[in-house]
Amino acid sequence: MLELAWLIPAAPLAGFAFLVLLGRRLGEPAAGWLAFLATATSFVATAVVFLGLVAEDFEERFFIQTLFEWVPAGNFTVNAGLLVDPLSITMCLFITGVGALIHLYSIGYMHGDPNFSKFFVYLNLFIFAMLVLVLGDNMLMTFLGWEGVGACSYFLISFWFTDSSNASAGKKAFVTNRIGDFGFMLAMFLVFSTIGSISYANILSSAPGLATGTATAIVLLLLLAAAGKSAQLPLYVWLPDAMAGPTPVSALIHAATMVTSGVYLLTRMNPVLAVADGWATTSIAWVGALTALFAATVALAQNDIKKVLAYSTVSQLGYLFLAVGVGAYVPAIFHMVTHAFFKALLFLGSGSVIHGMKNEQDMRRMGGLAKLMPITAMTFIVGWLAIAGVPPFAGFWSKDEILLYAWNENKALWAVGLVTALLTAFYMTRQVILTFFGRTRFFDATAEEIYGAFDNRLATAGGGVASAEDNLVAAHSAVEKAAADVDKRSQAVQVSAEKLNEAKEALAKVSADDESHAKLQKALDKAEKSVPKASENLASSQHGLVQANSGVDEANTQLATAKSAFAALQAKRNSLALPDEHVTALSEAPELGDLLDEMPNSYRERQEYHPHESPWTMTVPLVVLAGASAVAGGLNLPFSKDLHFLGHWLEPSLFANEAELLVATSTKWGLAVVAIVCALAAIGAAIAVYLRGRAEPQVIEREPFARAWYVDETFARIAGGPGQKGFDLAALFDRRVIDGAVDGVATAARALGTSMQSLQTGFVRNSALGIVVGSAGVVAWFLARLWQ
């Protein structure tokens, strides 16, 4: 049955090839099902090979299947072959098992994505590369898979590459991993130059004869490689950003499988680790312990549901390094398996939440989802209990083993591990509470929306002020007009009085029987009549003026009122001082209640949407993984030697390099009790803070935590400062010397036609100068040897 091993990687490779050619034509969902089928086939093949391996004798469980001979130059041979042993098959089982579930889940999750089939192309390719990584019978094959999974990860992080942050996260992963890969290559060369072969069979058999110094160097280089791929300090920076990719990718690649390959590599090379200087393995342990602690503190203060899980993953990977560093290979693999189950579960659960909530990832906007998404909530809770270390869930057993070995090696390592465990229980409880319990904050108004509503209102009030100001201006102009009227009319009164006097004088000059007398008398009468009329007009104008003046007063009052209303509103808005992203239920904030009508559209649309449970393709994997997370502890129970199934099974791959446990049974029990008490205490504390509100969350969610101890910023500053300058310099050189020459010549050539003349504008001279300078350098170098 072992001969079936080739089928394990072949099935996803075939799926990949098929989907590349026909994926688009198959479309949704057939392409997804095909990819699932390929991975499931691989799982079945793995299971068959597993059974075959079990049937073998204990010593015979090391089987190499050579696919073809591959002979690089010179005198050594590399075969493309598969190494089937308990370690590789254990890896394959959970890679294909969890992988198949995540394929199934993705069919639901990627529903409606325009690149649906392309996603599965990558996913199958990834599974293939991952299987090559763990099954390869030599370091080169592993490296091939190592690069392959890296490339797939890079492509999948940037899967939605329209989003520039995703694209740059992809680049970050690519660049960071290069550093690690360099370590791998150097390690490979060192192995080759000392052992003369890079096949595991030869490495493992001749490792005990290695010089301590060489072994130490190999181990440190492997540590560099593993730290890159498995996101350890200081190369972890890419992993949190990698969560920009689709959630199933986070679950499969960035939690369950690829990121554990560093641990796999170190475990695979355990005979070399055994020969290396003690401080080399101790460094592995400390890198792991510090990463675990560091990432756990950061996870305390993250608000993005996936970011918490991302840092949690970094932290748990730190545990695995800690385990490998103290020689606890079985607990490392044990925890790797349980972690694959519960972390995939948690990621898929978070994906389900994100899917059900219109791509919302901020936990401050969640809450109370347990009622709306019961299956997701139940399974997530199982995952939480598993990672928090509550017995009998899987995480407790595996984590406890690691802590036990840490205690065995170094009490300080144990203490760091325990604190990490405590923090883990705390931040995971926080996450569960924020997401699934408490008030449903999804419908709440955000600070932005409330401010928006206020701004609407302020705009209205501002309009009132403006119109009052307009009124005042109008009233003032009415007053002016009325005053002018009064002036004009008082003049008219004077004029009519003068006319009356003139008429009287004129009449007095002529005798009564004069023929003009009658005429003058008539004019006098008329003048007498006009005087009272003018007076009357004047009086009415004066009245108008009074009225206009009172209009001004009225307008002034209006303006004052409008202004004070505006000021009051403004003061209220300023006094709100909502922190960013703060959410408030309008029903619980009566002073804001009357804002409802003015809330922006985003708020109203949300009120009409309902978070919902995900389709069965997504919930089935959740349930299966929850089951596994609950019972996987049974793989390696501590109560009796007979129950160490995993430990016994892995023995042939570990060559008795597993650290010896020198701890009394009573101490074991004591440590277990301490761990349980810590986990429960942390859970209780988190409940007190986040559910009962006994303390302000700000006490825990400190600034340095939230900003990941400023590591990223520091990197960015260095890369953006000196690093960027260096790169700019290279770019400048390129632009000036090379592009400059070409652009210049090309421009000149276009402008002046193709005549030779135009080409002699001096830019060729630049290149010629380069040659002359270079020649001078070479000549100088040669001649310098004379004086040596």
Add this chain to the structure above:
Amino acid sequence: MLAQVATPEVPWSLLWPFLLMALGAVALVTITSLVTELRTRQFPSLFTIAMAVGGGASLPYIWGRIGEIPERRILVLDGAMSIDYFTIVAAAIILSAVVFAAIFLDDYLRREGLDGPEWYVLIMLSASGGLMMAAAEDLIVTFLGLEILSIAVYVLAALHLRRAESQEAGFKYFVLGALSSAFFLYGIALVYGATGSTRLSEIDAALFATNARGLVPAEDSSMILAGMALLLVGFGFKVSAAPFHLWTPDVYQGAPTPVVGFMASAVKVGGFAGLLRVFLAGFGRLGDDWRPVVGAMALLSIVIGSFLAIRQDNVKRMLAYSSISHAGFILIGLFAAGSRNAEVAQLGTRSVLFYLFAYTVMVVGSFGVVTLVGGRGDGKHDLSDYAGLAQRSPILAGFFLVLLFAQAGIPFTSGFLAKFGVIQAAVRDEAYVLAGVAMVAAVVGAYLYLRIIKTMFFSDGAHTVPVAAALDTNVEATPDGAVIAPDEQISLPPAAVAAILVAVAITLLWGFAPNIGGDILRDAAATFLR
């Protein structure tokens, strides 16, 4: 009565490949000017292929002749040329490059509406220069070969009469090439001054004598060292090694694409063959003097080629930088080949020969793809022109994928084993810095190829073109104002596709079974051992 002039005996049969190229070129230009209807048919292409294949067919015979002699070399033309295993391997590589170039040119010329057998004539002439360089035992002959090789290529680069860029490229190449030839010639003069000969064997003997005396007079030493330095400059230019690489991106970008394929393969092979012979057979005893410089040039080339390529957006320019980086890797092999340790030296020479063969195959294949994608007008060389190539032409994209993987040095391709070979030789030589930097740069350099691959396979097929350009053609505008260009049909002439397929097949075959031809390379690598 005429005085008897002493002329060296000419063993014609041993010079067969060289004669076929040189005389074939003359014959082709004669025939086609007499029988004008042959000018436009496929005749010139087929003629060239026939000449190259004929030359290649004679190689096994010559190999056998060499094998009959214990020294494993036949000095001909009064010792001016050496016919040995190394010559044969170099000739085989150059002649294959001629065949590939003739196939791609045929389609290219018809698509561009250019005719004339001149292209083929020049290719053959250039190849004859390359063959001469590979065999030259005398610096003057090396120089002759170098000039024949180069001048033909200067003209080829400028031969696309309707493209200003082509003439610009030819002109730049010519001016800078002339400059480097001057350096080369001065180098020969200085070496002659120091040793009293231009014959490699006599130079070697002279150096042996000075060393044996134990006294190295300062004047003589400075002269020989300066001469070597200037020769290195001349070769460095030809193989586009940094810091003499500055012409490469410009010329590669401007020159007609099939010609670039020929430049990147045959010209480079000729240059390296000459470089190896002169520095191993002539200056082998001064290895300690020239190896550090060669190592530094290797590092500089690899670093410049790998890092600056990242910023390019033109595929021909990218491949130009990639060829600079390849030159650096080959120089690492030369570095090892100069070692005093015979085993390391043989490993080094072998790795250079393997690299040259593997590189030639993948680079002609790559430029074959670039020729086809370039389309009518030879202008579609922007990275964006490769967007979605996988959908428009899956075959071409698949071929290019393999060839780029090979150039990147991904396992299971010949490129991986080529890089592995030179790095292995450097490690054997305990040049760990060189090997380390080469590995890092190989990883960085992979970015360039991955970028092209990503664009081909993972960018949208219908690529957007500026609205202004689109207004001329009848295309449909999308709502966001960008315009989708209609899928252009990439023409796939059967001969060109078959040639690329052969390149891909060899690349993969050697990736899986690199020992094919291993004995031949081992024997050829032993040529310069003392």
